[in-house]
Amino acid sequence: MPFLENGLVVGHTRVSEDIYELEFITPRIASECHPGQFVHIRPSLSSYHPLLRRPLSLYDVDKRLGSITVLYKVVGKGTHLLTRVRTKDYVDVMGPLGRGFTLPGTHKNVLLVGGGVGIAPLVYLARVLREEKCKVQVLHGTENQKQMVAFDKLRQIGVEFMPATADGSAGFKGLVTDLLYKKIDPAEIDFIYACGPEPMMELVAAFADQHGIPGEVSLEEHMACGVGACLGCARKLKAEDEEYVKVCKDGPVFSMDKVKLYKKINGR
Amino acid sequence: MKRGAVNPAPVDMAVKIGKMHLQNPIILASGTFGYGREYEDFIDISNIGALVVKGTTLEKRNGNPPPRIVETPAGMLNAIGLENPGIEVFLNEHLPYLRERGVAVIANIAGNTVEEYAAIASLIERQTGIVGIELNISCPNVKKGGLQFGTDPEMVYQVVDAVKGETSLPVIPKLSPNVTDIVEIAKAAEAGGADALSMINTLMGMAVDIEKRKPVLGNIFGGLSGPAIKPVALRMVYQVYREVNLPIIGGGGIMNYIDALEFIMVGATAVSIGTANFISPCIARDILEDLKGYLRQHKLGSIRELVGAAVQE
Ligand SMILES: Cc1cc2nc3c(=O)[nH]c(=O)nc-3n(C[C@H](O)[C@H](O)[C@H](O)COP(=O)(O)OP(=O)(O)OC[C@H]3O[C@@H](n4cnc5c(N)ncnc54)[C@H](O)[C@@H]3O)c2cc1C
Numbered sequence A: 001m002p003f004l005e006n007g008l009v010v011g012h013t014r015v016s017e018d019i020y021e022l023e024f025i026t027p028r029i030a031s032e033c034h035p036g037q038f039v040h041i042r043p044s045l046s047s048y049h050p051l052l053r054r055p056l057s058l059y060d061v062d063k064r065l066g067s068i069t070v071l072y073k074v075v076g077k078g079t080h081l082l083t084r085v086r087t088k089d090y091v092d093v094m095g096p097l098g099r100g101f102t103l104p105g106t107h108k109n110v111l112l113v114g115g116g117v118g119i120a121p122l123v124y125l126a127r128v129l130r131e132e133k134c135k136v137q138v139l140h141g142t143e144n145q146k147q148m149v150a151f152d153k154l155r156q157i158g159v160e161f162m163p164a165t166a167d168g169s170a171g172f173k174g175l176v177t178d179l180l181y182k183k184i185d186p187a188e189i190d191f192i193y194a195c196g197p198e199p200m201m202e203l204v205a206a207f208a209d210q211h212g213i214p215g216e217v218s219l220e221e222h223m224a225c226g227v228g229a230c231l232g233c234a235r236k237l238k239a240e241d242e243e244y245v246k247v248c249k250d251g252p253v254f255s256m257d258k259v260k261l262y263k264k265i266n267g268r
Numbered sequence B: 001m002k003r004g005a006v007n008p009a010p011v012d013m014a015v016k017i018g019k020m021h022l023q024n025p026i027i028l029a030s031g032t033f034g035y036g037r038e039y040e041d042f043i044d045i046s047n048i049g050a051l052v053v054k055g056t057t058l059e060k061r062n063g064n065p066p067p068r069i070v071e072t073p074a075g076m077l078n079a080i081g082l083e084n085p086g087i088e089v090f091l092n093e094h095l096p097y098l099r100e101r102g103v104a105v106i107a108n109i110a111g112n113t114v115e116e117y118a119a120i121a122s123l124i125e126r127q128t129g130i131v132g133i134e135l136n137i138s139c140p141n142v143k144k145g146g147l148q149f150g151t152d153p154e155m156v157y158q159v160v161d162a163v164k165g166e167t168s169l170p171v172i173p174k175l176s177p178n179v180t181d182i183v184e185i186a187k188a189a190e191a192g193g194a195d196a197l198s199m200i201n202t203l204m205g206m207a208v209d210i211e212k213r214k215p216v217l218g219n220i221f222g223g224l225s226g227p228a229i230k231p232v233a234l235r236m237v238y239q240v241y242r243e244v245n246l247p248i249i250g251g252g253g254i255m256n257y258i259d260a261l262e263f264i265m266v267g268a269t270a271v272s273i274g275t276a277n278f279i280s281p282c283i284a285r286d287i288l289e290d291l292k293g294y295l296r297q298h299k300l301g302s303i304r305e306l307v308g309a310a311v312q313e
């Protein structure tokens, strides 16, 4: 069940040029969190511009402490305002919202593929999968080594981590999907999860499809309510679909075989 | 015991809109609160004056292509395209839930012809739980070349008159602000037999993506809502209150009790809360409590004393 809670900010760090990690205490929300769900945060408590909340994935959750951490990239007005929040301030948080990832069961071999800040939901997922005694491999693609911001957390969680950078400053030089196709043995994988740019997710889904591996992706759409009331976050999962899904309520996580992303649909 | 400390003095929040008796003047606006269920974890709607459900048509509609919403300065544009499951599904699957909650439900209906409006109204008649019918007249009339019902006084008259013929429930046309003379439209609704007026619906607008060099919304145009439209909405309620003798449900950009009071003081008997629900799902309850506080502070017995208080002779 979701809640509306004022979260005491206990940490806010710039982890890369334009990427921040924000941790706040919202015990009721934290206690209900499942990987893949999101929180809806007001960028400013006192201003009407920007007006709407911003959806951000659960990057990490500590249920004992009652804290949630989000990882966000500054892209516009809302995320820019969010950078001004300081430790001991309060943030207005709604959550957890949406339908999260399906867990494959214990002792499975799981592959997570993240692009850019799309790594965010996969980190909390990795933590829960490790608690389920799964063997977790994480591929993370970024522009350069500086953006490889989830490395410490993932190491602490205990995953096999393989970075890919466009400029070759860390790990594999090239796209994370090239790394996937070149280096991953599909026979060893029971389940795949992906989050990142849609062309990337499309290639991961194609890989999963080729090898008959089940998987899930996390999608984005502009949101107002975040709870299925406004019908604003509608999109089609495949060009041929007649009906729209609501990303906030039916998703943001969808089964890979239900989506066809790279076709020019949804106004993109 | 100190007065007011533990049990604050009771204040009378009840209002009457046509034949509708509401426990308080707070109304949740159509399309911003779904069918109530979506927000059940956040707010107890049984304490709210009324809930106007999502605009409903005779047949199911899938709605507009995305993107459907875009944030704008102090507001947002939406082009949902009246996505809804159709009147039958609403009556069978959503109304029973709302009935159980004990909230007064105002149906919001839309159609492409006068006959469609009348047909939906006749299906709603005799459904317990529904206390009124709001007519969304910001819809294209397919028989009149797609001209919006709400922009033409003659069509407004016809659609109100036709719906009145099908129902004994209070009929409340929701006026579109996208007109030159709102008073003329309000008078046409009054002549058609409207029991009350709801105003305002969204203001037509658009936004452009300069990188893609195209309109942002899949539908190109969308309806502007939120704080940005409040001054326009207030002006229109004021004008109509002076000229038309019908109760008004006023709204457009209400974010707090001060905004709500502004609407009441220019002539609204009740206020509708829309976009603000997206920002704070408990806002309707907060505004209600703050309004009570204002009444106590100013030693007023009833919210009704303030209706039209700021309207000049
Ligand atoms: C379920 C979900 C989870 C997300 N998780 C993360 C995360 O963990 N880390 C992260 O950095 N970003 C995440 N995003 C994207 C993030 O919500 C946007 O980057 C953010 O809303 C941009 O706000 P802005 O004001 O800075 O940008 P602006 O472009 O100024 O925002 C204008 C409007 O567009 C919306 N918007 C812009 N970009 C997006 C987008 N990509 N997705 C959805 N709405 C958008 C904003 O919410 C706002 O309403 C997530 C999006 C969704 C839907």
Ligand SMILES: Cc1cc2nc3c(=O)[nH]c(=O)nc-3n(C[C@H](O)[C@H](O)[C@H](O)COP(=O)(O)O)c2cc1C
Residues within 6 Å of the ligand: A230, A231, A232, B029, B030, B031, B032, B054, B055, B056, B078, B080, B082, B108, B135, B136, B174, B200, B201, B202, B224, B225, B226, B227, B229, B251, B252, B253, B254, B272, B273, B274, B275, B276
């Ligand atoms: C996402 C969204 C959907 C809406 N859908 C409807 C609708 O189906 N029928 C209707 O009469 N008004 C609809 N409206 C208009 C609102 O009910 C309200 O009149 C308008 O938004 C102005 O009030 P506000 O500024 O408080 O939101 C919608 C508004 C929004 C933002």
Ligand code: FES
Residues within 6 Å of the ligand: A222, A223, A224, A225, A226, A227, A228, A229, A230, A231, A232, A233, A234, A246, A247, A248, A249
């Ligand atoms: S954001 Fe309102 S329905 Fe998804």
